[in-house]
Amino acid sequence: NAGVMQNPRHLVRRRGQEARLRCSPMKGHSHVYWYRQLPEEGLKFMVYLQKENIIDESGMPKERFSAEFPKEGPSILRIQQVVRGDSAAYFCASSRERQATNEKLFFGSGTQLSVL
Amino acid sequence: AQKITQTQPGMFVQEKEAVTLDCTYDTSDPSYGLFWYKQPSSGEMIFLIYQGSYDQQNATEGRYSLNFQKARKSANLVISASQLGDSAMYFCAMSDSGTYKYIFGTGTRLKVLA
Numbered sequence: 001n002a003g004v005m006q007n008p009r010h011l012v013r014r015r016g017q018e019a020r021l022r023c024s025p026m027k028g029h030s031h032v033y034w035y036r037q038l039p040e041e042g043l044k045f046m047v048y049l050q051k052e053n054i055i056d057e058s059g060m061p062k063e064r065f066s067a068e069f070p071k072e073g074p075s076i077l078r079i080q081q082v083v084r085g086d087s088a089a090y091f092c093a094s095s096r097e098r099q100a101t102n103e104k105l106f107f108g109s110g111t112q113l114s115v116l
Numbered sequence: 117a118q119k120i121t122q123t124q125p126g127m128f129v130q131e132k133e134a135v136t137l138d139c140t141y142d143t144s145d146p147s148y149g150l151f152w153y154k155q156p157s158s159g160e161m162i163f164l165i166y167q168g169s170y171d172q173q174n175a176t177e178g179r180y181s182l183n184f185q186k187a188r189k190s191a192n193l194v195i196s197a198s199q200l201g202d203s204a205m206y207f208c209a210m211s212d213s214g215t216y217k218y219i220f221g222t223g224t225r226l227k228v229l230a
Contacts, residue, residue, distance in 0.1 A: 033217070033218075035218075035220075040222075040223075041222055041223075042120075042207055042209075042220030042221050042222045042223055043161075043207070043209075043218070043220045044220070045217040045218065045219075048217065056217070059217070089159065091161060093161075102149045102166065102168050103149075103211070104151070104163055104166060105163075105218060106163070107153075107160065107161035107163075108160075109158070109159055109160040110159050110160065110161075112159070
């Protein structure tokens with residue numbers, strides 16, 4: 001299956017620890033998007049990356065959150081010094097082209113982050 | 117500003133019957149796309165159907181059809197012949213040419229009854 005791969009599927013962290021979420025886009029896709037979903041809510045945009053470039057991080061909290069998409073390897077969403085409010089499902093999506101109005105996003109299965 | 121509204125937090129439907137899930141949107145951009153995704157209890161997001169703002173006909177994909185009423189800014193999802201496996205959360209989303217982000221609604225939880 002060459003779909004969008006996210007790992008881990010579930011991640012438990014204590015307050016103050018770091019969380020690293022990984023996303024490998026579909027084969028042939030060079031555009032990656034991260035979304036966050038709180039319980040019983042829709043997905044909220046966080047960041048859009050192309051290889052080695054952050055295109056738009058307007059949805060990402062200014063502190064503790066960072067994202068990268070290196071030339072080689074998966075995209076990483078990093079949350080430093082996690083707090084309970086960071087508990088959520090984090091979804092990665094990819095597309096072949098820069099998202100246009102008709103460009104379908106392919107989503108991974110998400111990482112459920114639980115902060116104790 | 118772009119906005120997607122789903123006013124039905126939960127819906128029930130009898131197996132084999134049709135159900136309509138509501139979605140209204142707001143954008144000032146004449147070029148936009150509307151998407152529906154299904155999220156089963158396992159959590160993944162599954163693409164169902166797409167409608168472009170310039171498409172003349174309503175989109176259909178198997179048992180899914182999109183009732184697109186441009187003047188009313190609505191894009192309701194119709195599921196025909198409901199199956200137990202259709203029980204899930206359903207999200208409406210929009211993308212317009214001014215942004216490369218999907219805007220999602222808050223979702224509708226559908227329960228299909230045997």
